[in-house]
Amino acid sequence: MTAKTQSEGLEERAGPLKGLTVLDITRVVAGPFCSMLLADLGATVIKVEHPGDPDYARSFPPFVGPDDAQLSAFFTQYNRNKLGITLNFKSAEGKELLKKLVRNTDILVENFRPGTMDKLGLGYEVLQQINPRLIYTAISGFGRTGPNSSKPAYDNTGQAAGGLWSMNGYPDMPPVRVGTIIGDLAASLYAAIGTLAALREAEKTGRGQVVDVSQQDSVLTLTEHAVVRYTSKQEIASPLGNDHPFVRPYGQFRCKDGYVFFGGYTDKFWAITCALFGEPDKAKDPAIDTMEKRFDHKVAETIVKPLLEGWFGKYTKAELEEMAGDKVPLSAIKNIAEVVEDPHIAARNMIVNVPIAGRLLGMFGQPIKLSGLADIAFEKAPAPGEHNELVLARLAGVTPEEFARLKSSGAI
Incomplete structure (x- = not known):
């Protein structure tokens, strides 16, 4: 039985990825953005958080709502259209629940440091034995192989190690980081592409695989001319301000x-x-x-x-x-106000209303336009564990009695 039929009855979204079930055990942006793209396109994405330590992006401004119940618009933007559950991977019961969920899952996305899931007994080799079709998408600073694979990393790490930081800014001044989290975003985009490529292969062969995406690798591909300038001429790209290396006026x-x-x-x-x-x-x-x-x-x-x-x-x-x-x-x-109010942006449906704290708030839309895709319905981000009972009952067979026990034990 496939994940699609086993998860029958779970609330499904409309879109070309309808029927796919994704476990998102990522935090912040490098990972949540990847799974958000899949959710926008119809996948059922389940946001998995630790019951006592949820995604700390929930604490990132700006906040919306009354003082005693403020919600992060930043978090909502990257976690819209998802269901939410809590699992404690360090508890034996939490581990078993994840394994049960994996049986009925097409894709798992994680952004832990390489080796973390293996130490928990939940690495790809273990999960692949449970579900041979599983696509295991891993996003990290330096990838799963190589001498730097175990190093901790943030977006700025990717910008620095990938060469982009050294190229940005003005001549005769210190380099300047790109003014957005381009390392996180690029890694998420490549992860989404790799996930869909691996899924296509799994549909043909019945075998899943690891999708290994590095922030450093992703940033490197954004350096345009820099690599070939160096390999062909030994020229090292440096900050040019608003200039271009080989065309003017531009x-x-x-x-x-x-x-x-x-x-x-x-x-x-x-x-x-x-x-x-x-x-x-x-x-x-x-x-x-x-x-x-x-x-x-x-x-x-x-x-x-x-x-x-x-x-x-x-x-x-x-x-x-x-x-x-x-x-x-x-x-x-x-400026961003002019972009948000741009009639062309409106015509492209690139500012969409997403529910948060009892109101609708404008957020960036879905840039992938498919001629066969109807208008996307944008739903709120889940509260921590909001869909525990629904998801665990339908994908892991948890009874009401078991649910109460798991909750009291701290496994969920």
């Missing part, structure tokens, strides 16, 4: 009420831009009439940039976007 330019990104570096886009601002002859100026000439740093700084900012400085961000239309690549550099 970056940030001042306008009347802020800044815009302009990327009209090709001869075609350059000619259109010159005409757009009433100076078509600038496209034929022998000092700046080719991409190669405009890329020269001195030319870019002394001729091209002053020319563009002279044009752009007469207009607001909105006016420039309207003028550029679909003719040249120009976008306002928007």
Whole structure:
């Protein structure tokens, strides 16, 4: 009997992953984001937390609700659309419950340091014997193999060890971390892709496998040109600010009420831009009439940039976007308020209302758009152990009497 038929009766979500059951035993973001993507697409995701030590992202601001019952919007954003149970993996009964759940599970996602689950007697080798089809997705700082596999890690670890931190910032200044948890997010995205690839293989062969995703590995793939510049020319990438290593103009330019990104570096886009601002002859100026000439740093700084900012400085961000239309690549550099209120973001359904503390709160939506996918229903994040009785009864066969005993023993 497959996990899908054994879990029949468990509340299922609509979507292409309907029928899949996922155990999410992760914390914070590197892991919860991965399983959130699966939940948005229809998987039944069960958030597993320790009964006395739940996911500490629940304590991250901003908070919503009355003072005596505030809930974390940060936590909700990454744990929406999930069921919630509690298990104490250090108790014998907690371990047995996880094993029972694994029998009826398609995917397990964990983000412990490599070796932790093995020490608990719950590693892949053990769980695979219980359910040969199980996809075991493990997210960690440095992966399950290699000399650094046991090192502790956070998002900043991935940014530092993956090379991205060294490239970010301005020339002649110390490097600057990327202004978001890109290591956690990238690892979660790769974990979701790897999980679905392994699932496809399991559907064909009946055998599951480990999906091993490292934050360092994930960040390394985001360094664009840096690897091949080094391996081909022994050049080490360094901070460039808003500049680009091999095309100009391509970056940030001042306008009347802020800044815009302009990327009209090709001869075609350059000619259109010159005409757009009433100076078509600038496209034929022998000092700046080719991409190669405009890329020269001195030319870019002394001729091209002053020319563009002279044009752009007469207009607001909105006016420039309207003028550029679909003719040249120009976008306002928007703050998050402007993004949230952007009509195009609204048209793409990228700010969605998620229930939290008795109200609906706008959160980022699902960026994967499938033509066959109906509108996604967004549900609240679970309270710790909110669905213990439902999940344990239907997936682990726990009776009401057993449930009461497990609760009093601290196993759940």
